[in-house]
Amino acid sequence: MSWDAYNKKRKALKELAEKASELAENKNKTKSSNSKLKNEATKKIKNTTKKTHVGIIISVIIFALIGIGGGIFASHKICENDCFYVIGEKNIELFVGDDFDFKDEGVKIISFGRDISNKVNIKTNLTKDSQGNYVVDTSVEGEYYIIYTIDDIKYGNIQKVRTISILPTESSIDNQSTEVENG
Secondary structure, rough: OOOOHHHHHHHHHHHHHHHHHHHHHHHHHHHHHHHHHHHHHHHHHHHHHHHHHHHHHHHHHHHHHHHHHHHHHHHHHOOOEEEEOOOOOOEEEEEEEOOOOOOOOOEEEOOOOOEEEEEEEEEEEEEOOOOOOOEOOOOOOOOEEEEEEEEOOOOOOOOOEEEEEOOOOOOHHHHHHHHHHOO
């Protein structure tokens, strides 16, 4: 190999080495540049998240308080007319032999703003006639009852009672006293 050929190869190898070195240097610069950009983006995201995070917490608290307050107000408004009571006389007293035509007026039940009076459960010791009316036997003394209950979340354990008491007359009390004295 001639001296000229040797120098040409050497020069070409030197140029290749320089180019390889440049490429490696550019690659490192790009890595550090990418790393720098990544760090800056991370900082911006963290700063933005921190600022938003406080705002979000305050917003959530405010909306929760408004929701709770609105719920309480709405619940109060819906339930302000709720009731469960016996319509008419709750306790009726009669004497033996009195004429009495009893018509049960029932109860009024409003729960959460809805009238549910037609869903009442009735337990009684009275009998009904052919038309479905309760019959009160006033020929003998005693006590009758009608117990009203409802299967409802608000009034589940509450019952209302109507009592009908058939009391002895004064003459029957006097007769009993005489029998005891003579007995």
